[in-house]
Amino acid sequence: MKINFRKNKNFFTIIFVIVAIILILVTYYAVKQQQIIKSRAAIDVNNGTCNTTGACLPEKALCDPNGGQTNCCSGLICILNEEIPTTLSLRGICSPEPTNTPVIESPTPQTPTNTPVPTLTPTRTPTPIGPTYTPTPTSQTPTLTPTRTPTPTTAVNTPTPIPGTTNIDLELKLSFQGITADSPPEALTTDVQYVKVSIVDDKGSYIPINNQSIPVYVDENRLWIGQITINNIPLTELNQEKFYILIKGPRHIQKKICDAQPTEGESGYYSCQFGNIAFTQGLNTFDFSGIRLLAGDLPIEEGASQDGNINSKDLAMLKNLIDKDDSLITSDDLINADLDLNGKIEAHDWSLMIESLEVKYDEK
Numbered sequence: 273m274k275i276n277f278r279k280n281k282n283f284f285t286i287i288f289v290i291v292a293i294i295l296i297l298v299t300y301y302a303v304k305q306q307q308i309i310k311s312r313a314a315i316d317v318n319n320g321t322c323n324t325t326g327a328c329l330p331e332k333a334l335c336d337p338n339g340g341q342t343n344c345c346s347g348l349i350c351i352l353n354e355e356i357p358t359t360l361s362l363r364g365i366c367s368p369e370p371t372n373t374p375v376i377e378s379p380t381p382q383t384p385t386n387t388p389v390p391t392l393t394p395t396r397t398p399t400p401i402g403p404t405y406t407p408t409p410t411s412q413t414p415t416l417t418p419t420r421t422p423t424p425t426t427a428v429n430t431p432t433p434i435p436g437t438t439n440i441d442l443e444l445k446l447s448f449q450g451i452t453a454d455s456p457p458e459a460l461t462t463d464v465q466y467v468k469v470s471i472v473d474d475k476g477s478y479i480p481i482n483n484q485s486i487p488v489y490v491d492e493n494r495l496w497i498g499q500i501t502i503n504n505i506p507l508t509e510l511n512q513e514k515f516y517i518l519i520k521g522p523r524h525i526q527k528k529i530c531d532a533q534p535t536e537g538e539s540g541y542y543s544c545q546f547g548n549i550a551f552t553q554g555l556n557t558f559d560f561s562g563i564r565l566l567a568g569d570l571p572i573e574e575g576a577s578q579d580g581n582i583n584s585k586d587l588a589m590l591k592n593l594i595d596k597d598d599s600l601i602t603s604d605d606l607i608n609a610d611l612d613l614n615g616k617i618e619a620h621d622w623s624l625m626i627e628s629l630e631v632k633y634d635e636k
Contacts (some may be wrong), residue, residue: 441501446498
């Protein structure tokens, strides 16, 4: 059979156009794939040694100053922080390498020239007040505010002469929902949070605590460690009774903990009724990081206290902040509603609050 090319001229023209379009689309797809590969490579290069796997410690994270300074990210070193309580095992903070130290040291020669003129050395009155503390705010301003709260504990330790009583120290290790070793991948916006601690005995009586709000500091695993002192506990109670501990985070619902080392299968599912925690004289260390404090009870207004449950006010506040333009988000907004401390208020914060609704209320 013969094909009449003149009659089928339009047919072959259409076939040719289709083939040309297919070749153009294939070429465009190949170029796009090459651009995506290059952009991913650029991202990997930018991540450097401090990547999303958490292989190194970000700036301001707690570290071991005696550990060889190998855990801090590139460009950071582990520097001893005298303001962190000596009872904590990690007393260093990852800080930038002292490339700017010559700039700091340059004004120091001016101090000897000024000291002889006003004769500061003979006047010993300012030196006991705190010349040792005044230099620290200049180089470590972020750590000054948290370290002022533990100082009353050292002062409170002194009044122990009541017969038949003793003082005890508690070191607590905590874990917060949404803040884990690899999540969020960004560096945390703070290395300290404040939690409220209450202690209840077998009879349901609250043990008096001078300072319920204590600072907890983040370590390299994004667990949070803090210490509290309890004064004048009767020795009879200490030896015979069991206790449970209530802990409430700054944006979290209160958790009741009855065991010295609790665990849970899923976040929020740990529950207990009777206290099973025993105290001894001296330092008592409790690892509560096997359970997570659930987020969602927000301080609705600046300076306002939390109301003890996750309700429509909390949901509405978080929803409004998520819809708010990023350029209009204030530092107070982040303090009140950035649940994972990644410096943003976004859908992930919303998912954390929705997950916490299964518990919803403070435990007591």
